[in-house]
Amino acid sequence: MLKRTPFYNAHLAMGARMVEFGGWEMPVQYRGIIEEHHAVRNRAGLFDISHMGRFMVRGPNAEAFLQRMVTCDVSAIPLGHASYGLLCRPNGGIVDDVFIYHLPDEFMVVVNAANRAKDWDWFQQHTAGFEVEIEDRSERWAMLALQGPHAEHLLATAEDSTTAEIGSLPFHGVAMTTIFGQNALIARTGYTGEDGFEIFFEAVHAERFWHGLLALGGNAVQACGLGARDSLRFEACLALYGHEIDETMNPYEARLGWVVKLDKGDFIGREALQAIKQAGVTRRLVGFEMVGKGIARGGYQVQRVTGEPVGFVTSGMPSPTLGRPLGMAYVPIDLSSEGSEFDVIVRERPVRARVVKMPFYKPRYKR
């Protein structure tokens, strides 16, 4: 039985096409992926992301515990801010990518839907020696993302003027406020390459928030499914767990070395990551465009133009914003510089591809 979010009935009522994702029954699209994609780039879109996990970490050793679990420097996250981080195995393989929100008296860790159980167990296995309490808030709190250049002024119209946090919230800032008269935690975070917010609130208010947010600005907000979420993050070259990153990949080859703070003190995977960094990686994630005719998709093989198999595509699709097929792939270092060419096996035929700069779409965050 697939799991459902508190917005399940609302999705069905809107005629969403539902699909399985990470054990969840989620909307892949409402009106069409391309239309929803452009709505977020040009205006505002609303995503149900309640399938993601929300773990609250508190107690006297909460910071020290997280510092041991993730690659980023948790002590450097100011109160009221959030940071991207990675959980790694002792060998440096990536367990998950997460967002850590520093709240008053506790941290919230948002994890990928498909990794909820795995991450929960991973945390529980490492609490020995730490005075820390971890609570799974995933069921009690719902989570929506309102993303796009119009998100700020639209969301501000739903905010109680006495708490007014939205306009002054910095990039990756997080604050408690009142929306539609209810308590809500808002963060200037997202997964689209646009300015926008992620909103957390008691799940009993799900319908109120869903319909209220869509109605902002005279129904100016487009409901968006996982299809557009994927195409938007893809253009911004944001990693998707199970595609660009997983336990067989390390942060350096995934171009996430900036998330690994080797000098912050000990953490799980530090020794291996230090060694990997020193030795240098043998393959690297690259972005590419198709030179020949064809569309690369995740899982397709990559070979040298001489025919030798050397890698694989992690994600690929026709980019709605740029209007041409693009992809990301793991390739050997000597094929990873801009302009390098290789072949992607598209339907049993090699099709020429060329390495281009990442991200494909330059994010428009409000700094």
Added chain:
Amino acid sequence: MAYNTPSDLRYSKTHEWVRYEGDEVVIGITDYAQHALGDVVYVELPAVGATVTAGESFGVVESVKASSDLYAPVSGEVIAVNTALESDQSPINNDPYGEGWMLRVRPTGESEELLDAEAYAAFVAEIDH
């Protein structure tokens, strides 16, 4: 969800439709197929004069989300191709049984198992729940 399945067509279980017109057939993809794919952004079809074989791939449709093979419901020679779809694929989504047609084929007799509209609608209802 209810999909349009015109009663004058025959359907393959891989979601192509066939319209018999004299000794020729017209081929396209069904309303269910276009809905499942989402907005089609690219289509690859054979050239006039090519031979297609029942049950084998004759081309591909691509959406943002996925690539999908097109399977020939009948064997035969391609006598016309809807080349308008090369520059504008939207008819595949908006009018799959009309302007979204793909091939006109002169069949040689071999055919996949084809369903009538009622049987195809039941087949789709089975897989789309």
